[in-house]
Amino acid sequence: MEEDLISKKELLEITKVSYGQLYRWKRKNLIPEDWFIKKSSYTGQETYFPRERILDRIEKIKDMKDDVSLDSLAQMFSPKFGEVFLSEEELLEKNIVSEHTLILHKKTYGEIKIFSFERILYISLLEKSLLSGNVSLEEGKLIIVTLEENYKSLEGKNCEIVFLRKFGMALCFLITLPNELYIEKGAKIVLRLNISQCIQELKIKI
Secondary structure (H helix, E strand, C coil): CCCEEEHHHHHHHHHHCHHHHHHHHHCCCCCCHHHCCEEEECCCCEEEEEEHHHHHHHHHHHHHHHCHHHHHHHHHHCCCCCEEEEEEEHHCCCCCCCHHHHHHHHHHHCCCCCCEHHHHHHHHHHHHHCCCCCCCHHHHHHHHHHHHHHHHHCCCEEEEEEEEECCEEEEEEECCCCCCCEEEEEEHHHHHHEEEHHHHHHHHCC
């Protein structure tokens, strides 16, 4: 399944952002290098971007750049984990995850006094999965296990967690982006979550 792309020309027209601004934000690491996708065209080579993510990122940059420095924005958008530790009460106060999800997590993993950023990320992805209505609690546990076992090897990279089902059997895995995903006949993708985007949302809330 190929991600919907937008050309650089169309992007600049829609967002009213200049060529210079776009590449300045790239140099400042506000827009990831791997979002600049080169494709052959009749004119030679054209640059494309993942449509939803680049439009969302530029909207956030434009909304916040007058109040926050570009360096601070770059840190906020960085897909790397920060040294952040929050209590259960702080997670609820900041509306990062719901009490229901925390209770479900506690039943599986026991009492946790302080949550690291990594653990907060896993719980927030669990919540997004359950709220989608396509994943059961048991399957949600599989998502956390997959993250715990594999995410460290992809830390700092733009990636997604993909959940699919075939004949009632569930399978969960991580892929780096940009990438194309093809699955065998009879299998159905029931959930795709962009981990880098989730990290970005968490950093804004924190």
